[in-house]
Amino acid sequence: MNYIKQLNALYDWLQSNHLSASAQLLYHTLLMINNSCGWTEWFQRTNQSICGLIGIDEKTLIRARNELKQKGLIDFKSGSKKGEITRYKIIDLTSAGEKTVKIPPNECLDGKIPSKPPVEPPVEPPVEPPDIYKLKQKQKNNDVVVDIDEPSNFQTDEKFKKVVHLFENSGFGTINTTIADTLKDFAKNYSFELIEEAFRRARQNHAVSLRYVETMLIAWKEQGIETLEQLKEFEKKRSLYKGGGKSGKSQGNSWGNDEQYKKIGITI
Numbered sequence: 001m002n003y004i005k006q007l008n009a010l011y012d013w014l015q016s017n018h019l020s021a022s023a024q025l026l027y028h029t030l031l032m033i034n035n036s037c038g039w040t041e042w043f044q045r046t047n048q049s050i051c052g053l054i055g056i057d058e059k060t061l062i063r064a065r066n067e068l069k070q071k072g073l074i075d076f077k078s079g080s081k082k083g084e085i086t087r088y089k090i091i092d093l094t095s096a097g098e099k100t101v102k103i104p105p106n107e108c109l110d111g112k113i114p115s116k117p118p119v120e121p122p123v124e125p126p127v128e129p130p131d132i133y134k135l136k137q138k139q140k141n142n143d144v145v146v147d148i149d150e151p152s153n154f155q156t157d158e159k160f161k162k163v164v165h166l167f168e169n170s171g172f173g174t175i176n177t178t179i180a181d182t183l184k185d186f187a188k189n190y191s192f193e194l195i196e197e198a199f200r201r202a203r204q205n206h207a208v209s210l211r212y213v214e215t216m217l218i219a220w221k222e223q224g225i226e227t228l229e230q231l232k233e234f235e236k237k238r239s240l241y242k243g244g245g246k247s248g249k250s251q252g253n254s255w256g257n258d259e260q261y262k263k264i265g266i267t268i
Contacts, residue, residue, distance in 0.1 A: 001039045001092055004165070006031065009093035010073075011161075019071065022056060026064040027073060029054050029174075034090055044085045054174070160187040163195055170199045172208050182210055190217050193228040 010027070019027075029050065037043045047058050056064075065086075068074045075089040163183045167175060175183075186195050198216045202208065225231050 001034075001090065002094065003031065003035055005094045006090070006092070013073075013093060017071065019073075020064065020067060022060050022064040023067040023071075025054055025056070026050070026061065027068055030074065030088055030090060032174075034088070042087050042089050044087045046083065046085050048083070157184075157187060159192060160184055162192060163187045166196060166199055167210075170203055170208070172210060179210060182214065186214075186217065190221070191227055194220060194225070194231065197228055197231065 033045060034040065034043050047061055051058055051061055065074065065076055065088075069076060073091055073093070075091065077087045079085055160183065163186050164175065164180075167179070167183060194217060195213075198213045198220075201216065202212050205212075220231060223234060225234055
């Protein structure tokens with residue numbers, strides 16, 4: 001199973017299907033766990049370990065995994081006793097188009113399969129809860145993966161998707177609503193090359209903090225830096241200033257002092 005293709009297939013699926021915030025959080029967590037297991041067909045975890053990992057109670061976990069199974073996104077086999085392990089299986093969405101029709105045994109007559117398979121009833125679209133309920137849920141579940149009012153955020157903006165993948169691949173931890181809002185702001189206000197450079201410098205300095213990245217981007221913007229090329233030119237001029245001389249002194253007046261320079265994560 002391919003991690004990125006599976007995520008993209010999920011986001012395509014969300015364009016025409018509804019999934020609760022807790023179910024989305026559980027699905028992303030199960031993907032992360034299975035990835036660490038080397039994409040085995042079945043993997044296992046206890047309820048307590050998953051609840052501790054994503055910060056939800058056991059009742060919420062049970063509701064979320066039942067919803068995922070009903071929507072055909074996962075399969076699971078729970079233990080017969082409380083505290084026993086549960087086995088999980090991620091359904092491959094990238095091959096969802098290759099489905100075979102299965103005829104239930106009670107629809108066969110004299111051992112013969114009827115010429116036409118039974119017609120499944122149309123799936124009714126889910127009823128959206130009132131706005132006040134949405135607001136309460138959004139405030140209550142501050143650890144969800146996507147905004148509950150916008151279940152298809154990730155697939156609506158290609159640049160935002162790239163920033164999300166950059167965050168996930170940089171070892172900054174698990175994404176939540178607050179982080180998603182910050183990443184949206186990054187995608188809206190900064191060029192992707194500067195965002196990528198800020199994440200690179202954060203990793204280089206062992207500072208896996210989104211606030212560290214945000215501070216660099218804000219400081220660069222205050223200096224009028226909008227591209228990676230402008231940042232390199234800024235560093236070059238600052239380096240000349242640190243070297244001394246008349247030209248360096250005049251350049252220093254226009255490019256700011258040491259303290260301003262440190263704000264954007266550059267060390268001379």
